[in-house]
Amino acid sequence: MTAREPGRPETDEELARHVAELTGDDRRHDRRLLWWELLAVLLVAAVLAARALWAA
């Protein structure tokens, strides 16, 4: 892949490649979000369990 000269407008191919990269990044981020959310739920569940054990 050759670097784009400064000031030259992007061709449709370059732009399409860029959009594909953005889409790939966003999809990866979406996947990560699910795992982070599961972790957050587990963390709160662990806090609740710890509280219940402490109160017992």
Place this chain on the structure above:
Amino acid sequence: MHTLNQILHVVATALVFLGAVPLVVAIVQFLLVGVQRFRRLYEDRPFHVPRTAVLIPAWNEAPVLASSVEGLLAMRYPRDRIRVVVVDDASTDGTPEVMRRLTARHPGRVVHLRREDGGQGKAHTLNHGLAHVLGDDWAEAVLVMDADVVFDRDALLRMTRHLADPEVGAVTAYIKEGSGKQGNYLTRYIAFEYITAQAAARRAQNVLGVVACLAGGAQLHSRTSLEAIGGRIDTSTLAEDTVTTFETQLAGRRVVFDGYATVLAEEPGDLTGLWKQRLRWARGNLQVTHRYRHLWFRPWKRREGHRLGSVLFGLIWFSLLATPALLTVCSASLLYLYSTDSDRSWQLFHWLWVVNLVCYLLILLMAAVVDPGTFRRCWREALFYPGIVSTCILVVTALPSVFLPLLERAGLLAQDGTPQPLMIVVYAWMGLALPLAWCAKLLTGTRLRFLAPVLLHLVGYGSLLAACLVAAWVQERRRAELTWDKTEKTGKVAAGR
């Protein structure tokens, strides 16, 4: 008599848990956020960069206009496929001069439409611009935005990719509070609110297949979709964005929220400005609720090609609108139980706040995950979002074995059946916080205005929004005049970049 008391107890017990409904519904939305990955919103689609006309309604926007337009034209988007149309609604400041400079600098790419008889509001201004934009066949898509917002360099590319799917009629972006380091406590509260109300809630709405509102500051429509809803924006309500969103979906097209297309906006930095803005939004939402009363909680309407009747969507919509009523009923029920059976009232109160605590912890953690950058900036306000008093109640109910003996030693708990003022205040707090939040707003117009932020921190930002809803409801009942009170902009978002 005994049976009547029993019935009243059962009813009061059920009503206590209504106080947890707003937070529980919020959590349901957050839990849906991660599920968005299964909706395949970001699947590879054919490359699509439509000719886009950007429509900016402007009334006295001289401080922000130049940077907004320059920012738009500097976005990563083919030069020959973007045009900016600024509809100057009879501005009396330097807007015409700014526009003269911009049109001279970008001939053919920036258009200045001047309305000499303006002042009718944003929707009328937009309609003037839409008539121009849809008057020829150049535009394949129309981006409606506010004059003060600053788009991320890739935001438009991210938004237009969804229009490759002909079923998608409109796309909205994630509006972030953009004051950054120039902001204050209030803009940081708003920043946290937007993580929950936009980044999280609208992702959840993507999952449900129904979106409540296209953000007024950044909404992209396909031309086909705009024409299908009449090529005009509704002018009869204060929530024209929401009406457009509903109409787009009723016409059988999907509305998508793209959480990665980010846009910075300037939000009110003082309580008076915030109250004015939220009152307008709340009144608009009440009008929309009435206008589409034939849609709520009718899941079978799905056959008509939209999901506006979905039960969960209805719950999300009404849990917000009913928050003031839910909190007041909850507090009143707790007080009734306290006066008749203090042990039971304590048990219920404890469970209610434990549920609230769990929801609140989850919301905090998930907000940090959804938008870590913004969360880093506003985590202190996030911690005290329910208010300092409510946060203290959360901590005490989380660890009763630590705090209750201390309170008992201090004589602050009910003993021998004698009601204690502290317990009455604590039980009534959810409802009591609303009028106190309203007092915080009232203080802004007095010599005691320095107390307003203190009171707001004590009662919580959420209580202020709930109080605003009550005020909106009162205004609607009185059929108060519908005026478009524009939020004053200073240009600090663009200046901070």
